[in-house]
Amino acid sequence: MEQVLSVKQLQKSFKDTQVLHDITFDVHKGEIMAVLGPNGAGKSTTIRNIMGIMYPDGGEVVFHNHHGDTIPRHKIGYLPEERGLYKNVKVMDILLYFAELKDYPLDRAKERALDYLKRFDLEGKENVSVEELSKGMGQKVQFIGSIIHEPELLILDEPFSGLDPVSQDVFKREIKKLADNGTAILLSSHQMNLVEEMCDRLFLMNKGQQVIYGAMKDVKAEYANFKCTIYGDNDVATLEAIQDVTRVEQDGSTSVLYLDRDVTLPGWLSNIPGDLDVQEIFVDRISLHEIFVDVALGRSIAAKEGVLDAE
Incomplete structure (x- = not known):
């Protein structure tokens, strides 16, 4: 399977506190890879290093054959946990702005935006300002903005937060469709039932260190x-x-x-x-949720730290 992203021995410290310890994993074309861990585990720091929002003290991030500053960010989509849409801007304008930031053709972006607005039950909302949207609608718009430029790698940080069950199903369907079409997806979420349902592999971390890394089916067989x-x-x-x-x-x-x-x-x-x-x-x-809780509480499963068949 083609490797799109490789995170190699990532290390990061803030002042005298080391928050990442040799974090290493890969993401392949057409797969959904979960990065999991309790609050403070280092997930957001890992994602920010991948995105180039900050840079590691040690190790490296490789996108295809590109390293560090040479990584083509326009080929990466990112839905952050903290939502950030300009409230007084129309929906279509904000989506075209996101596309322009990624050097994506605006005529093609408009076609894709209209198509996705229809899929997300937002048809006719293209000229509505963001401040008029509900929280769930705003989340849909920001998701569309993260994929408007057809990224090769899509990073989703808590994508289901604030969504009702119907909207969650829409997101799940579209995320799976993107993976089926070859997009490599890195997903971070605390909703273990959705992760267990959707993801092919997972990297579970705690206190900045790897605890479990492998295919979902192997993790279930080994730890569940x-x-x-x-x-x-x-x-x-x-x-x-x-x-x-x-x-x-x-x-x-x-x-x-x-x-x-x-x-x-x-x-x-x-x-x-x-x-x-x-x-x-x-x-x-036991469910992935229970495995997660065991790790968060430092119970017996954490002692089984290891790498399964991560390929």
Whole structure:
């Protein structure tokens, strides 16, 4: 798969605090790559170094064969977490302004803008000023501005923030369509369910360091141990004593048993004590959300730091 972006051993410090420690990952053509981590993990600093908003103290960012100042920024699209549209400017004017900044033909940009406004249910809004739009509408306009110039690499920082479920579905559909057409997409979001649904690979970081890097399916297989949810009135100590149970979380009559990674489910289920109160029971793997929380809280999964099959 063609490599579009390569981040190599990125290091960055502010005064005496090092916020990035040898951050290394790649983004390939036509894939959606997630950069994840709790607040303060270094995600935004990493993105700003990629964008050239700031420069690393060590390591490098490579876009195709271009390094540092030679990277053609007009081939990169960026939707920042902090929204920034001129409120008293008409929608079409702001979109054409974004296109002009990227040296993109304005006639082609206008065609694309009208097409995307229609797709995002903003048809007829091209002559409306930005201040007249709702927050969700403004987000759609800024998203269109980030892709108006047909970027080869698209960086999305919290793209779903403030969107209702219908608008989220529209964004998901358009992001997947861009990837299918060859755009390399780097996505940062705290909405783990959407990340798990959309992304091909992920780079999970904490305190400026890599924790997990690999294909989503491999991360799930490697780190998403099984859990068993039991509905019934049971004592925590009794559940913790069951073989291959590493942790129990209980909320009223609902108990969640987290199992060892090497557990064999049929055998484990057959050994559940017969005197447990079991009204309902089901087994599944822990979600990406739970993996994220484990990392954020420094629980056991953080000790498994490593690189999976990142290609």
